[in-house]
Amino acid sequence: MRLHDGRDELPARIRLARAGDAGSRAWLVQRWQEPVYRFCRRMLSSDEDALDATQDTLVKMLHHLEQFDERRNFSSWVFGIARNRCIDEHRRRKRRSPDEPGEIVDSGPSPVELTARSQRADHLLSALDEIPPMYREVLVLYHFEHLKYGEIAEALDLPMGTVMNRIFRARKKLREAYEAMGGTQ
Amino acid sequence: MSAHVPEDLLVAFVEGELDESLGIHIAEHLDGCPACATQVAALEPLAVAFASVDDPVLPIDLVDQVLAAASEQPAQAPVTEVTLGLGLLAAAAATFALFGDPVGSMIHLSMVLEAVAKMGTVANGTVATSVAATATAGATALACSWAAARATVPGWKHA
Structure with missing residues (x-):
């Protein structure tokens, strides 16, 4: 739902x-x-x-x-x-x-068992686990729960500018972790 | 910003290259403009990877359990009241330890216990101000230890 x-x-x-x-x-x-x-x-x-x-x-x-x-x-x-x-x-x-x-961290299926789609998903979730929770939470709320910037700011009790900057930094950290795991875009 | 945001600005926004005030304007616009928000979502470098992730599925329906638990457990007192109550009790103990006056301490202690019993009315100022000074030391010590306990996840704090 x-x-x-x-x-x-x-x-x-x-x-x-x-x-x-x-x-x-x-x-x-x-x-x-x-x-x-x-x-x-x-x-x-x-x-x-x-x-x-x-x-x-x-x-x-x-x-x-x-x-x-x-x-x-x-x-x-x-x-x-x-x-x-x-x-x-x-x-x-x-x-x-x-x-x-x-x-x-869950031990997922072996890479051989994974399709390209689930490999990407697995790498992304593993990369999410690698970044600090303060960055993970903004990405989860934005990308998975589709909250708006203003709603995230309210949930975290932070100014809009801080939320925005945190999302930018979180994306950068996630991308680094994702690529380090061999994930492809 | 009522018209749609030009694509080059959206790219710069996703890359975090805009100054904060312009970024905030664009973020506010995105909150009310599904078309621009969709465009931004597509520009995100890991958009395909995010889209490939399936949602975790709730293994059981929690409705009955939650409703039962909510009716069993009384609502907890807000942390501020509990902390104040503990502070007052600590202050009573401190009064006794410092002054060693059993009669005075008993008077303070009875006031403290009455205050704790009427926890809901503490905020209205019904507790005598004579308790407040002695409460400060205990409350401060508790607040310090509480703050130290909360600081175990760096950079991630309760809202």
């Missing part, structure tokens, strides 16, 4: 959910579970951690609905919660094994 589906319905659903309407609370969870999972999965590179982070994010979304400012973008607000949860997970990993890399 993409986030532009049902956008018109959203303000009314938020108001109803705040009033305790069970159907609207379920609607919000249903609508955000996939985007939040995709984001967490790409930030954490682990199915299990991404699932936990998604559940925590959605529970927090329901608990803190009262605090949501309706002048803001709801997607940005939800991704902001998910992002903070992912940061906490990275910290937990570092505390668990401070001498090891904080990332959990």
Whole structure:
């Protein structure tokens, strides 16, 4: 499910959910579970951690609905919660094994098994895992979740100029990592 | 910027070669112009690689679990309230340690406990200001250790 589906319905659903309407609370969870999972999965590179982070994010979304400012973008607000949860997970990993890399990288299929398309995808995802999370998150929100620059700025609570510069630097770092892995454009 | 952005400017934008104010204008334009946004997406050097990535699929439907968890767990107090409460408790302990006055400390402690119990009203200023001075030391120490704990992922912070 993409986030532009049902956008018109959203303000009314938020108001109803705040009033305790069970159907609207379920609607919000249903609508955000996939985007939040995709984001967490790409930030954490682990199915299990991404699932936990998604559940925590959605529970927090329901608990803190009262605090949501309706002048803001709801997607940005939800991704902001998910992002903070992912940061906490990275910290937990570092505390668990401070001498090891904080990332959990999947062992994908061997290159022989990969088609050109999936090879490119595999290289790109591996390159994403190589760059720092502060750069990875802007690329994930922009390229995979299709958030606008303004929405990313809201989700990360950063000025537009900072987001823009971060995306430029992130692309440069990603391209370097991608090419170092033998990826082709 | 209401008309479409010329392609050479979009190329420079994607390459990060524009000055910040012009870049911001273009970014704002892209947010409201699907045609230019599509053009920019095609100019991105790794566009083909991004397009080749499949979305991760949510392995299970979480709706029931989330709704059940949300109804079981009470909403957590915001961090600022918890931190203030811990700061006040630390301050009471510090008062006792510094002055060793059991009567004075008991008075402070009772005020502290009352303040913690009424955590929601702390922000309204119902706690006597006499607690505030002694709370500062404890709260500062806690804030320092909290900040140190948060700084373990360089450059990546909570919004």
